[in-house]
Amino acid sequence: MNRSETETIAELHRQAFGPEEGPEIARLATAFLAQPDTVSVSVQRGGTLAGNVLFTPLVFQDHPDAACYLLAPCGVLPGYQGQGIGKELMETGIAQLKSRGADAVFVLGVPGFYPRYGFAPTDKQTPYPDLLTLPESWMALELTPGALPPLSGRTIAVAPFMRPEFWDTSAYG
């Protein structure tokens, strides 16, 4: 991905997440896009990049061969929200991970949105399990049948995502 594509995606997330969270999420998106194994899925509307979702590897330390991903961030430009773009991002993203042979995808997010696409709360660990004060916000979607139940133990996200504050749900509304 070239620099201007990365900047366009980062700017999309900055706008989608608003003035408070946006700048930090935009920096995170930029860092993710510089990682070799990041999967990026975008939706265009009339030549404008309207939505984007990123998936980065999540490693189970005791199961290094499991191909798991973390979904974050998922954003749609404010003027394009509520028009089915989030749905398209989720459906296209999940299909793309499946076609790569992924075993499961995890997300820390609003419990209202992700269950529409098959995500359900999971008892697997986040990288900082002690900071998960809202267990229903940590969800998983199995992509390879039977892949999820055997997974256990410590998880590690990509380096830019290993800051504890990203995993602390005590600030959620």
Ligand SMILES: CC(C)(COP(=O)(O)OP(=O)(O)OC[C@H]1O[C@@H](n2cnc3c(N)ncnc32)[C@H](O)[C@@H]1OP(=O)(O)O)[C@@H](O)C(=O)NCCC(=O)NCCS
């Ligand atoms: C959340 C977001 C990605 C959804 O994208 P969108 O294009 O607005 O969503 P869609 O129009 O495809 O809506 C899909 C469905 O999800 C619902 N939905 C949208 N945003 C939702 C939210 N925040 N919580 C719960 N449900 C939501 C819609 O009502 C719709 O339901 P329907 O199919 O029954 O009508 C987008 O609103 C966004 O970028 N928000 C700001 C950033 C953010 O909060 N990202 C998620 C962080 S966990």
